[in-house]
Amino acid sequence: MWEYTDKVMDHFENPRNVGVVSRIDGEGQVGSLSCGDALRLTIQVDKDRDTIEDAKFQTFGCASAIASSSALTEMIKGKTLDQALSLTNQDIAEFLGGLPREKMHCSVMGQEALEAAVANYRGVPVKSAQGELVCKCFGVTDSEIERVVRTNRLTSVEEITQFTKAGGGCGQCKPKLEEILARVLHQTAKEPAGKPARMTALRRIKLIEEAINTEIAPALNRDGGDIELVDVDGHEVLVTLKGACASCPASKQTLADFVTDRLRSLVDPEIVVREYHA
Amino acid sequence: MKTIYFDNNATTQVDPQVFEAMEPFFKDLYGNPSSMHHKGGEVAPYIREARRKLSSLLGCEPEEIVYTSCGTESDNTALWSAIRTQPDRKHLITSRVEHSAIVNNVTLLRRLGYRVTEVGVDRQGRLDMEEFKRALTPETALVSFHWANNETGVVFPVEEIAGMCHERGVVFHTDAVQAVGKIPMNLRESKISMLSLAGHKLHAPKGIGALYVRQGLKFLPFMVGGHQERNRRGGTENVPYIVGLGKAAELAEARLGEENSRVRALRDRLEEGLLKIPYSIVNGDRVNRLPNTTNISFEYIEGESILFHLSHFGICASSGSACTSGSLEPSHVLRAMGVPFTAAHGSIRLSLCTYNTDEEVDFTLGKFPPIVEKLRALSPFWKDGAPTDSALLTCDTDSCSVCS
Numbered sequence A: 001m002w003e004y005t006d007k008v009m010d011h012f013e014n015p016r017n018v019g020v021v022s023r024i025d026g027e028g029q030v031g032s033l034s035c036g037d038a039l040r041l042t043i044q045v046d047k048d049r050d051t052i053e054d055a056k057f058q059t060f061g062c063a064s065a066i067a068s069s070s071a072l073t074e075m076i077k078g079k080t081l082d083q084a085l086s087l088t089n090q091d092i093a094e095f096l097g098g099l100p101r102e103k104m105h106c107s108v109m110g111q112e113a114l115e116a117a118v119a120n121y122r123g124v125p126v127k128s129a130q131g132e133l134v135c136k137c138f139g140v141t142d143s144e145i146e147r148v149v150r151t152n153r154l155t156s157v158e159e160i161t162q163f164t165k166a167g168g169g170c171g172q173c174k175p176k177l178e179e180i181l182a183r184v185l186h187q188t189a190k191e192p193a194g195k196p197a198r199m200t201a202l203r204r205i206k207l208i209e210e211a212i213n214t215e216i217a218p219a220l221n222r223d224g225g226d227i228e229l230v231d232v233d234g235h236e237v238l239v240t241l242k243g244a245c246a247s248c249p250a251s252k253q254t255l256a257d258f259v260t261d262r263l264r265s266l267v268d269p270e271i272v273v274r275e276y277h278a
Numbered sequence B: 001m002k003t004i005y006f007d008n009n010a011t012t013q014v015d016p017q018v019f020e021a022m023e024p025f026f027k028d029l030y031g032n033p034s035s036m037h038h039k040g041g042e043v044a045p046y047i048r049e050a051r052r053k054l055s056s057l058l059g060c061e062p063e064e065i066v067y068t069s070c071g072t073e074s075d076n077t078a079l080w081s082a083i084r085t086q087p088d089r090k091h092l093i094t095s096r097v098e099h100s101a102i103v104n105n106v107t108l109l110r111r112l113g114y115r116v117t118e119v120g121v122d123r124q125g126r127l128d129m130e131e132f133k134r135a136l137t138p139e140t141a142l143v144s145f146h147w148a149n150n151e152t153g154v155v156f157p158v159e160e161i162a163g164m165c166h167e168r169g170v171v172f173h174t175d176a177v178q179a180v181g182k183i184p185m186n187l188r189e190s191k192i193s194m195l196s197l198a199g200h201k202l203h204a205p206k207g208i209g210a211l212y213v214r215q216g217l218k219f220l221p222f223m224v225g226g227h228q229e230r231n232r233r234g235g236t237e238n239v240p241y242i243v244g245l246g247k248a249a250e251l252a253e254a255r256l257g258e259e260n261s262r263v264r265a266l267r268d269r270l271e272e273g274l275l276k277i278p279y280s281i282v283n284g285d286r287v288n289r290l291p292n293t294t295n296i297s298f299e300y301i302e303g304e305s306i307l308f309h310l311s312h313f314g315i316c317a318s319s320g321s322a323c324t325s326g327s328l329e330p331s332h333v334l335r336a337m338g339v340p341f342t343a344a345h346g347s348i349r350l351s352l353c354t355y356n357t358d359e360e361v362d363f364t365l366g367k368f369p370p371i372v373e374k375l376r377a378l379s380p381f382w383k384d385g386a387p388t389d390s391a392l393l394t395c396d397t398d399s400c401s402v403c404s
């Protein structure tokens, strides 16, 4: 049995804003009956103030799909279109007190329906629907996947499937998903961390590697020293260190302190650096 | 809130008499039956008696029963024994609607170089007998078909199939996890080589299963260890659970008649009542079916949300929708039957037992229609009491392989 929060159950059992707005200014439809969930969002816009006057939904899907749709309408009513567009699927999930990982695609569906409805009102194409179709089974494009990976800081293909459904059918698109993931991870590793994200082991290792290669090693090199990453085990980072005066234990300690300090501030405050002796 | 338990194909409540029979084995009767002292000696007769009761339910010899830990272990034991005792036969036949205990071995077998035929079923979930007959060759190491399907309750003609396998000298295993205790059986008069069952589907606890292995059949153990179970399954006997399964088998044998009369009538009344809801359809052959199971699709709504609303009233059921499985596709059984996705996502399985009552059926029939109505009112595919032609019915990508 899924563990839904009380808020999810409340929005499921007493969904808000069901139906169609009285004057449809914008309409967004995502999902399909065959895919197992589908959402139709209609909005009524106050044209002078560019705000969403009213929003209503119709949803076919599981409890979390219905709750996410209901939450979405509550969140966007009264907002300007731009404010509404800045909502992410994370915001929808947070509004509901969280969703099971396997159900995160329900929040993504909400965000996409909103984007589609606003685009429809403005008479412009839907941005995330553009791009290359990656998952044929569930009709997901690369730009959609990229966005979801970024906003939710995903680190595995399995998570991409939980958030977008891509990869959950025949599985043929999985190599492509790997590629997109690697590309985005590479880019985001360079960006300063925004909201702290749940750090997976894989992500931690990637970040440590990145920090050593781009920051710490060059700094040591400048002083004639060097560092090599040997292994990462949880928060423990195993390295070989070479100082300018390699045999001097005191200087080694300062080296280790420097590396620890940098890794703690760049990657994770709990990191412990140990020196590896072959 | 009172619980109305209509999910007996998932698992059953332990019968109080079963629990009572097991209790002494958690207290004084703790001996290991292999031990050469009185504590060991005093439990052995109970195991013998339990084995006799189970063999009576199956209509076989007590020595033909090997205790296991669950249905899955029984299935795996049967499959790998057939493979390993016949190293030159490289072909297997099974169906597309088996339980994952069998299905998930297929990929592994193929990787090991085996050819596996997965015989299809028709729209009613009936096995394609012609396809099966064509597939059967002298190279076939094993044919494994379930006796009854866990999702739809559809019963396969396993005795007829066993006869055909026997004529050609092919080993036949049946996963009877859902059939034992619901269908009368007499293995002495059949040609079935091996049969799997699980205690928790017939009011014994979880953690005990059994495999029937026909006398004289070549056999290799799955769990290698001590001499227990006549060298067919290592590991100290799970004495309390074996005794519990014995008691459950005795009760099941006594209740077979009721299962096929009163429970069947309850199921039929529940089914007829639910079919009054518009756009509802039964999945599976209504003739050759377990007496306790019905699987109904409520079109244009999704199964998980039905289950949550039912659960609100204490009613327990299950669904073949994608959302309930944690996977993204509806049940492989409904897909193999060609149930359209539009109906598969809204499928609900109700599986009864002898504990269920007329009042429970009435209560459920009262609660169900408003739930369906409420969800349809939310659905973009429904308007004013009828389905709409919505653009959302199928994916907009032509290449979508899920729907096709």
Ligand SMILES: Cc1ncc(COP(=O)(O)O)c(C=O)c1O
Residues within 6 Å of the ligand: B009, B010, B070, B071, B072, B073, B075, B099, B101, B146, B148, B149, B150, B175, B177, B178, B198, B200, B209
């Ligand atoms: C047909 C069938 N086979 C095998 C099993 C597996 O039994 P167990 O869960 O005891 O391993 C089940 C249980 O759901 C079943 O329905």
Ligand code: FES
Residues within 6 Å of the ligand: A134, A135, A136, A137, A138, A166, A167, A168, A169, A170, A171, A172, A173, A174
């Ligand atoms: S193409 Fe993505 S799962 Fe089939």
